[in-house]
Amino acid sequence: MKKLWGGRFTKSAEEWVDEFGASISFDQELVLEDIDGSIAHVAMLSETGILTLEEAEKIKAGLLILKEKAEKEELEFSVKLEDIHLNLESQLTELIGPVGGKLHTGRSRNDQVATDMHLYLRKQVQSIISLLEELQGALLEKAEANIETIMPGYTHLQRAQPISFAHHLMAYFWMFERDKARYKENLSRVNVSPLGAGALAGTTFPIDRYKTAELLEFGSIYENSMDAVSDRDFILEFLSTSSILMMHLSRFSEEIILWSSQEFKFIELDDSFSTGSSIMPQKKNPDMAELIRGKTGRVYGNLMGLLTVLKGLPLAYNKDMQEDKEGMFDTVKTVVGSLKIFAGMVQTMKVQTDTMEQATKNDFSNATELADYLSDKGMPFREAHEVVGKLVLHCVQKQCFLADLPLEELQAASTLFEGDIYEVLNPRTAVQRRNSAGGTGFLQVEQAIQKAKKCLEPL
Numbered sequence: 001m002k003k004l005w006g007g008r009f010t011k012s013a014e015e016w017v018d019e020f021g022a023s024i025s026f027d028q029e030l031v032l033e034d035i036d037g038s039i040a041h042v043a044m045l046s047e048t049g050i051l052t053l054e055e056a057e058k059i060k061a062g063l064l065i066l067k068e069k070a071e072k073e074e075l076e077f078s079v080k081l082e083d084i085h086l087n088l089e090s091q092l093t094e095l096i097g098p099v100g101g102k103l104h105t106g107r108s109r110n111d112q113v114a115t116d117m118h119l120y121l122r123k124q125v126q127s128i129i130s131l132l133e134e135l136q137g138a139l140l141e142k143a144e145a146n147i148e149t150i151m152p153g154y155t156h157l158q159r160a161q162p163i164s165f166a167h168h169l170m171a172y173f174w175m176f177e178r179d180k181a182r183y184k185e186n187l188s189r190v191n192v193s194p195l196g197a198g199a200l201a202g203t204t205f206p207i208d209r210y211k212t213a214e215l216l217e218f219g220s221i222y223e224n225s226m227d228a229v230s231d232r233d234f235i236l237e238f239l240s241t242s243s244i245l246m247m248h249l250s251r252f253s254e255e256i257i258l259w260s261s262q263e264f265k266f267i268e269l270d271d272s273f274s275t276g277s278s279i280m281p282q283k284k285n286p287d288m289a290e291l292i293r294g295k296t297g298r299v300y301g302n303l304m305g306l307l308t309v310l311k312g313l314p315l316a317y318n319k320d321m322q323e324d325k326e327g328m329f330d331t332v333k334t335v336v337g338s339l340k341i342f343a344g345m346v347q348t349m350k351v352q353t354d355t356m357e358q359a360t361k362n363d364f365s366n367a368t369e370l371a372d373y374l375s376d377k378g379m380p381f382r383e384a385h386e387v388v389g390k391l392v393l394h395c396v397q398k399q400c401f402l403a404d405l406p407l408e409e410l411q412a413a414s415t416l417f418e419g420d421i422y423e424v425l426n427p428r429t430a431v432q433r434r435n436s437a438g439g440t441g442f443l444q445v446e447q448a449i450q451k452a453k454k455c456l457e458p459l
């Protein structure tokens with residue numbers, strides 16, 4: 001097969017060398033973006049008079065045929081034609097004759113591939129933002145149903161203070177809200193047109209870069225042609241934003257895995273999001289959560305991979321940059337899949353409210369209440385901490401909990417204790433009273449949920 005750039009060559013590479021250099025096995029993912037970019041480019045070439053109307057119409061008609069075929073996945077690609085750009089150009093010329101060769105006027109594969117990547121990522125980031133909102137919606141729903149479900153809150157994975165389960169879920173809501181903001185910020189740099197930068201230096205043809213940008217609905221154009229073809233920051237931002245999102249999903253996965261264990265029994269995952277064991281009949285495994293935790297690693301890897309590819313590259317385009325694609329495609333697939341699974345998992349999980357509440361009773365997670373009670377009555381908090389610490393030790397020795405101590409024993413530790421202390425020690429009261437802004441008090445959580453709902457309302 002004749003190379004589209006073969007003029008200068010006297011000898012062709014062997015097939016296995018061609019194969020090594022080719023990207024068609026993966027960049028065919030960009031087929032629709034590539035065609036759309038070409039349609040805009042040819043429209044501009046005709047408007048500026050660089051091509052005649054007739055030539056442009058022929059090319060456009062050919063591109064539309066290719067687009068229809070691409071949508072039906074009927075196009076066949078050849079590894080000999082290296083990449084999606086050369087494959088499409090060659091098919092176009094086959095379809096409409098030599099005039100197809102005019103499409104590439106005033107354009108290079110370097111600005112073409114960058115354009116494809118921008119178009120592709122714009123679409124994907126937009127759909128990731130919607131999926132994030134779906135997951136946030138699922139969280140809101142679960143939270144709303146569990147405002148008064150209490151559970152132990154942990155630090156160091158040791159029971160710390162009782163909290164509302166809704167408050168715990170809403171912590172993730174706000175993480176995802178930040179992820180969304182990062183993707184939106186990313187979009188502002190994804191939505192910039194490199195088209196018309198040429199190979200690196202612009203072109204002698206009187207092209208109109210604003211026109212193609214407008215046709216492709218880009219918000220602006222790259223100011224510098226060399227930057228336009230060398231920049232992959234927008235992909236790095238996507239990968240780093242996705243890494244942070246995956247880190248959030250991974251932490252959440254870890255909690256879901258813990259909570260669904262026999263040791264915790266705080267939730268039960270729906271059968272549709274769990275798997276069994278081929279040997280142990282009793283098993284119900286949280287595979288999906290584990291897999292998301294595991295897949296976080298590949299997204300981090302994709303970020304490190306591209307950072308490393310780019311770090312030593314001189315301007316402008318270098319073939320190394322062909323390595324920007326697979327990690328990006330893989331990340332899109334991983335993030336989209338993980339978000340969909342997560343929303344379903346949250347929606348269908350069963351909350352074991354009794355076990356959760358029970359877990360707040362048989363421990364010392366109400367010790368802070370006791371210290372706060374004393375300092376509320378005037379004792380310096382540090383001193384109150386010491387008094388309560390001693391009481392905890394006393395309980396450990398007596399093998400009981402704070403609420404089991406008779407009033408006389410409490411009063412022996414401090415005369416400030418009165419009969420109302422037992423209500424204060426009730427974990428439910430402890431949660432309810434934490435009404436500082438952003439705290440776990442039921443009222444605060446209710447307000448936070450109302451506020452959160454506004455984040456999901458279309459602007």
Ligand code: ARG
Binds near residue numbers: 322
């Ligand atoms: N397949 C190439 C890539 O993905 C397209 C750009 C090729 N440009 C070039 N001058 N070789 O980066």
